[in-house]
Amino acid sequence: MMNFWMQLKNRLWQGQEGASMLMAVVLAIVTMAAIVFNFLAESEQKQSGASVTYTSTNAFLLADAGVRYVEKCLKNPPVTPDACPTGASSIDWKNDFITTPATTFTKNFPTSDSSGTFSIEFIQNAINDTNNIRIRSTGTYKGAIRTIGSTVSRFTTCVLGQQAISYCTASNIKNSASTTDPNSPVQSCPAVTVDLFYPSEYPDDPTSCPNPEYLDYTNGSPTLAPPYQYCDWNLDGTTAVSVGAFNYIASGGAASGQAVVKVNSTSGFVAGMKVRLTRGALLPGGASAGATTVTLNSTSGFAANQLVKFVNLSTLGSVLPTIEEIKIQSVDSATQLTLASALGSSYNANDVADLTDISTSATNEEHTISSVNGGTNELTLSGNLSSTYPEGSSVESVIEMWVANDFSMRNKSSLTVKGALKINVGNDVILENTSEMLVFGSVALHMDNNFLLKNAAKMNEVMSFAGDLLIQVGNDALFANSSSFAGGVIANHDIVVENNAELTGSLSGDTVNLVNNATLIFDPSSGADSEGIDDCVPATFNPPSQNE
Structure with a gap:
């Protein structure tokens, strides 16, 4: 009898072990299913996000293409005008495109497919006159919509170098700031402007960088060499590099x-x-x-x-x-x-x-x-x-460098330039903390966003030929805190020189302000020997040349 109860107890214990194992297996299956489900859901979400980014980027590129397409139509009307807006050869843009209501222009891209289009609208703006017109370009791609505003100007006029300061909206010199120009700052509207290059003017594909075509450049690596295309460009610390050659x-x-x-x-x-x-x-x-x-x-x-x-x-x-x-x-x-x-x-x-x-x-x-x-x-x-x-x-x-994102020099780093160099930057340019660009040739530095030179940073101080350096700024420019600069500066928006900054050259922007012991020594040759001086063209002062 005792033997029977022992056998029953053992069987019950074994049953409990089997149930526990079964429950463990079930729990493992449920856990794996949850992991797989979450993975698939996240993958789907990422793919959806990538798809949205892809279509949105294409819509932006189409809007940008529309701006450039209409610029070419208006400034260089084709012999066969069918591909351009009606009235592309007009001699009075405001009268023909604004007084006449609802002037629009739409084009498929590619022409054989309606999945991508840009649409151009000529809009009311204070800048509009016979030779300047404000446009709005809307790019549409598979449901994504992006819009860019821009101004088209018929003629090229560069006021840089005509006086120390040219501005459109306002200019101030105060708090012991000074300029050597005997003339007062001169108002000039439309102000000279800077066209935005990124991404449509860039070679290859900068939008997905870093990639094999646009590598990150950091402290001398990789070696500066053709095709001179980089994602972010950065020097930091006491790193000293040289670009270009001259003999x-x-x-x-x-x-x-x-x-x-x-x-x-x-x-x-x-x-x-x-x-x-x-x-x-x-x-x-x-x-x-x-x-x-x-x-x-x-x-x-x-x-x-x-x-x-x-x-x-x-x-x-x-x-x-x-x-x-x-x-x-x-x-x-x-x-x-x-x-x-x-x-x-x-x-x-x-x-x-x-x-x-x-x-x-x-x-x-x-x-x-x-x-x-x-x-x-x-x-x-x-x-x-x-x-x-x-x-x-x-x-x-003769080198043209393309930087998709930011160009920065910090903390005593230095770049020596020989020969003719043009640098195009998709976002910001920053030189700070005693970093220095030495110019022994010529430099044209073009950026779509902001420029910052501060904390005893220097550009072209050694040779100081103002004609050898031109800075073209898509947004704002700031020179601050004992920084030193010799060259020409063109900015779409505000130029501020402050806190003991010393400049030799000429400034042109929407607003120009010298404050707090800042000094500007006028040089009429400013930027004249740079590769970018031919880009000195007029456009709007407010709103900017191109904005989204």
């Missing part, structure tokens, strides 16, 4: 029809880099400080009123090379120039008289380097030279 054609010169050019040094030149050759000359006997006449090996290509740059070759690469720019008063003979002012420094035999300033219109041409031979100091170009360049003519890099 002079060596003895023997470079003849028309040849593709190999011998220079004094190939340092900085790389295959794939675009270069510009510009005619120049040597100072065979040197020149003394204080001289107003100089002797060259040839004055061919030199002319009165050109800006000539004198370069002491032995100082190139030093912290402060001996270089000065002086206007030519007259060309006296095949070998002699008279200068408009005296030389400030002395120059050695076979130093250089350089005509690389854009204003000179000197003989020049551009090629791409196919290979570099550092042993023989030779550059092989992708094509043959169309002109002859004597010894002393210059070879400089």
